[in-house]
Amino acid sequence: MSTLEIRDLHVSVETKEGAKPILRGVDLTISAGQTHAIMGPNGSGKSTLAYSLAGHPKYQITGGTVLLDGEDVLAMTVDERARAGMFLAMQYPVEVPGVTVSNFLRTAKTALDGQAPALRHWVKDVKTAMEQLRMDPAFADRNVNEGFSGGEKKRHEILQMELLAPKIAILDETDSGLDVDALRIVSEGINRVRESGDVGVMLITHYTRILRYVQPDFVHVFVDGRIAEEGGPELAEQLEAEGYDRFLAKA
Amino acid sequence: MTTDTSMPAGTPAGTPAGLTTDHSRASADGAHSHGLRPSTVPESSRAERRTSFDPADFPVPTGREEEWRFSPLDRLNPLFDATNEKLAAGGVLVTVVNPPEVTVEIVGREDRRLGTVGRPGDRTAATAWSSFAEATVVTVPPQAVASAATSIRIEGVTSDASAAHLLIHARELSEAVVVLDHVGAATLAETVEIRVEDGAHLTVVSIQDWDTGSVHASAHRTVVGRDATLKHVVVTLGGDVVRITPDAEFSGEGGNIESLGLYFADANQHQEHRLFIDHNVPQCRSRVTYKGALQGESARTVWVGDVLIQAHAEGTDTYELNRNLVLTDGARADSVPNLEIETGEIEGAGHASATGRFDDEQLFYLMARGIHEVDARRLVVRGFFAELVQQIGVPEVEERLLAGIERELETSMKLIEAAS
Numbered sequence: 001m002s003t004l005e006i007r008d009l010h011v012s013v014e015t016k017e018g019a020k021p022i023l024r025g026v027d028l029t030i031s032a033g034q035t036h037a038i039m040g041p042n043g044s045g046k047s048t049l050a051y052s053l054a055g056h057p058k059y060q061i062t063g064g065t066v067l068l069d070g071e072d073v074l075a076m077t078v079d080e081r082a083r084a085g086m087f088l089a090m091q092y093p094v095e096v097p098g099v100t101v102s103n104f105l106r107t108a109k110t111a112l113d114g115q116a117p118a119l120r121h122w123v124k125d126v127k128t129a130m131e132q133l134r135m136d137p138a139f140a141d142r143n144v145n146e147g148f149s150g151g152e153k154k155r156h157e158i159l160q161m162e163l164l165a166p167k168i169a170i171l172d173e174t175d176s177g178l179d180v181d182a183l184r185i186v187s188e189g190i191n192r193v194r195e196s197g198d199v200g201v202m203l204i205t206h207y208t209r210i211l212r213y214v215q216p217d218f219v220h221v222f223v224d225g226r227i228a229e230e231g232g233p234e235l236a237e238q239l240e241a242e243g244y245d246r247f248l249a250k251a
Numbered sequence: 252m253t254t255d256t257s258m259p260a261g262t263p264a265g266t267p268a269g270l271t272t273d274h275s276r277a278s279a280d281g282a283h284s285h286g287l288r289p290s291t292v293p294e295s296s297r298a299e300r301r302t303s304f305d306p307a308d309f310p311v312p313t314g315r316e317e318e319w320r321f322s323p324l325d326r327l328n329p330l331f332d333a334t335n336e337k338l339a340a341g342g343v344l345v346t347v348v349n350p351p352e353v354t355v356e357i358v359g360r361e362d363r364r365l366g367t368v369g370r371p372g373d374r375t376a377a378t379a380w381s382s383f384a385e386a387t388v389v390t391v392p393p394q395a396v397a398s399a400a401t402s403i404r405i406e407g408v409t410s411d412a413s414a415a416h417l418l419i420h421a422r423e424l425s426e427a428v429v430v431l432d433h434v435g436a437a438t439l440a441e442t443v444e445i446r447v448e449d450g451a452h453l454t455v456v457s458i459q460d461w462d463t464g465s466v467h468a469s470a471h472r473t474v475v476g477r478d479a480t481l482k483h484v485v486v487t488l489g490g491d492v493v494r495i496t497p498d499a500e501f502s503g504e505g506g507n508i509e510s511l512g513l514y515f516a517d518a519n520q521h522q523e524h525r526l527f528i529d530h531n532v533p534q535c536r537s538r539v540t541y542k543g544a545l546q547g548e549s550a551r552t553v554w555v556g557d558v559l560i561q562a563h564a565e566g567t568d569t570y571e572l573n574r575n576l577v578l579t580d581g582a583r584a585d586s587v588p589n590l591e592i593e594t595g596e597i598e599g600a601g602h603a604s605a606t607g608r609f610d611d612e613q614l615f616y617l618m619a620r621g622i623h624e625v626d627a628r629r630l631v632v633r634g635f636f637a638e639l640v641q642q643i644g645v646p647e648v649e650e651r652l653l654a655g656i657e658r659e660l661e662t663s664m665k666l667i668e669a670a671s
Contacts, residue, residue: 054619057611082621090619094612098634107630108620143634160620 002069002085002167004030004053004200010063011045011052019060022048024225026064030168030200037211037236038204040222041244046204047091049222050172054088055081068168083112085167089157089174096144101156102126104144105163112164129162132192134185151182158189169193170202175210187213208240223247296591297527297557302370306332306381309374318373318496321553321585323521326492329412330440330468332378340384342413343437344406347387350399353427356388364388365418368444369472369498372527376470376496379440382414389429390420391453397427400645407437407465418444421453421479428454428645433490436462441469445483449476449503455483456648460655461490468494475535477503484643485541487514487522488655494523501532510539510571512554513639513652515659516582518547525555526571530564536598539571542639544632545582546663554604556588560597568598575606576635579666625664632660 011023022045030036040046052059053066055078066073068084076084096104105126110116117125130139133155145153154174161169171190175183187210193199194214203214211219211233219235220227221244228247229235300318301308311331312319324331332338347355358365365386371377389401405415419429431443447453459467467490475481487493499508514522528537543552556571575584588602609631617627636656640649 054615056615077624078615078618079621079623079627082619088619090616094610094616096613096616096631096634098637099630104617104620104630107622107626108617111621111623111626164620 001032002198002200003032004073004168005067006053006064007066008064009049009052009066010061011048012060012062013048013058014060019062021062022059022225023052026226028220028227030202032167032200033197034218035194035201035203035214035216036218036220037216038202038220038222039206039208039236039239041248042206044222045225046222047172048225050088050170050202050204053081053170054078054086079111082166087161087164087166087169089154089161089169089171091172091174091176093145093153093157095146097146099144100141101144102140105160108160108164125163129159133159133189135159150177151179154178154182154186155189158186162189162193166199168200168202170204172204173206174203175205175207183210184213190214208236211236221247297559297589298529298561300372302372303377304366304371304380306335306374306377309377312374318525322494322523323492326466326521327375327468327494329438330375330378330466332382332412338378338382338440339409339411339413340382342407342409342411342439343415343435344408345387345415346404346406347389347401349389349401350397352391352395352397353401354390354392355401356390357385358388359385360416362386362388364420365416365444368418368446368474369500371442371470372496372498373470375440375468375494376442379414379416379442379468379470382440383416383442386416386418388418388420391422391425391427391451393422393448394424395422395427396425400428400430400647403429403431405431405433407433407435407439407461410436410438410464412438412440415439415441416444417442418446419453419455420446421448421451423448424450426452429456430645430648431455431457433457433459433461433467436465438466439468441467443469443471445471445473445481447473447475447479447481449479451476451479453479453481454645455481456643456645457485457495458648458651459485459487459490459493459495461493463489463491465490466492469496471495471497473497473499473508475499475501475506475508478505479503480507480509482509482511482644484645484648485512485514485524486648486652486655487512487524488659491519492521494521494525496525496527498527498529499537500529501535504532504534506532506535508535508537509642510537510541511639511642512541512543513636514541514543514552515656516543516545516550516552517659517662519549521551521553523553525553525557527557528559528569530558530560530567530569533564534566535564536568537571538569540639540642541572542574542576542636543584544576544578544635544659545584546578546659547666548581550582551584553585554587556602557591558589558600558602559591560593560600562593565594565596566598567594567600569600571602573604574635576609576632577606578609578632578663579670628663629657629660632656632663
């Protein structure tokens with residue numbers, strides 16, 4: 001059972017005017033089997049939290065600690081974090097021309113396991129996961145994210161999460177830009193991963209819509225770079241009704 | 252930075268004659284200068300550029316000439332033969348391995364088949380012509396289908412400036428693959444004449460994989476006959492200065508040229524590819540795809556693609572593309588596509604040029620899936636070249652190329668490790 005512990009995390013980005021603090025002391029603990037929804041208005045720092053945890057070089061950690069099962073995540077390189085069990089489903093996945101989805105998935109799986117997956121099982125796993133996400137088999141031969149629609153990109157992110165079986169999955173606005181059908185398919189994928197009970201999920205979203213399909217255990221309201229309020233699923237319903245105004249006024 | 256101009260099928264008649272586009276703004280160096288010297292005076296049309304077999308018609312370049320403005324003249328100087336003493340002959344050892352269907356001859360310079368394809372277009376092309384003593388002539392007889400690739404190994408054996416001449420002649424309805432492999436150390440001015448007769452299908456691959464210190468200027472002159480197809484592939488990896496100038500024209504309708512290029516420049520290497528495709532005959536097609544990667548201090552590449560569609564060349568279909576991937580700081584790529592269109596009655600004409608830095612977001616994406624940095628870089632660079640390598644269609648060349656890219660990537664990782 002894995003646990004991710006974020007303590008007093010401070011993060012800045014470099015701007016023309018100098019370092020600009022974005023995260024101002026985030027405290028959050030996520031354990032395997034739990035789903036934490038991180039909600040908040042635009043610009044509150046939700047995506048910064050996601051990318052900082054994954055190790056994106058744009059973000060400077062200025063204070064705090066992040067431990068995954070006691071290991072110092074912040075001391076790890078981007079690839080080490082992934083191999084330790086962290087996964088980030090990106091809001092804007094980038095194109096990688098000339099690299100097919102199947103080659104990419106196999107390379108990632110090989111890196112995570114330290115050895116190439118047994119071919120027969122792997123091919124079957126990929127095929128099954130793609131079918132469940134209603135992805136055309138031809139998808140495997142396309143170049144990573146090249147010419148993908150918004151919905152295809154998100155399904156491809158969830159496909160990776162299912163196949164790479166992380167300990168902690170961070171989903172950065174995976175629901176944004178999806179129509180209802182795509183949202184349902186993607187949510188089913190997230191729920192399949194949750195069912196195992198082995199993964200802790202951080203679900204970052206602006207809207208409550210996805211929470212109808214993916215029931216969170218905890219809801220955290222993110223305002224101005226820190227968690228302003230925490231609660232159970234009922235907090236999401238309250239936000240649905242009232243919006244973020246109350247928090248913005250306070251901030 | 253990307254530029255893209257195209258003139259799709261159905262472009263209305265009456266397009267102004269001499270419509271020219273010049274995109275010389277695709278460099279990706281830190282300083283972002285473009286090497287344009289103020290006194291450069293380009294011709295108003297590529298068709299007006301001087302051609303001659305006599306070096307005296309081309310003054311020793313000063314750098315102000317359009318065709319030399321990007322080149323390191325000091326390093327190319329031995330090939331200019333400024334004293335008009337002619338370059339040495341026999342600076343390279345030519346070894347040919349050919350299948351039984353293909354004939355190979357070594358002939359003297361008086362052989363009347365030589366010097367019949369196009370005309371030299373710059374000083375080194377003219378000194379190459381005036382200096383060689385013997386030429387290698389490869390002939391694919393009419394209707395012959397070569398059972399294997401013809402391999403021509405051109406090995407540099409001296410660093411004294413020398414000249415070499417080759418003629419590849421694919422007769423009517425023949426099919427063949429010819430691979431030129433330039434290795435060793437040389438200072439070489441070379442001419443490669445390529446004649447593709449009516450209905451022939453010829454693939455010519457020229458690999459430049461010289462040792463460090465080598466300087467190479469090579470004029471490829473091509474004529475493609477009626478319903479004939481030439482696949483012309485240039486691969487430049489090794490050598491200090493490599494400057495290849497492929498010129499192509501047509502001698503009958505239905506001609507097709509597919510021009511592919513791949514280059515990888517390291518620190519202090521200058522790799523220059525200047526193409527000219529003259530659509531001088533109606534109903535012909537050309538496709539140009541060149542891709543290059545650069546790494547290391549003062550790594551430099553230049554790609555110039557001139558396409559001229561003459562007034563009577565109706566039904567022309569042409570597209571050219573150049574992409575450059577700058578892997579490290581201190582490298583610089585210039586990319587200049589030029590399209591001159593003198594008739595509106597064409598199928599299509601377009602070009603695209605882009606030079607970009609190695610994308611750190613791609614690296615982040617791959618590494619965020621657990622892929623080690625070295626493997627992630629390899630994936631991205633291989634991916635950049637993948638489609639191009641597949642188009643070559645000569646398995647032994649593809650393998651050689653992938654190995655070459657692999658070797659360059661090892662250099663790449665050392666540079667990155669040294670920098671961090």
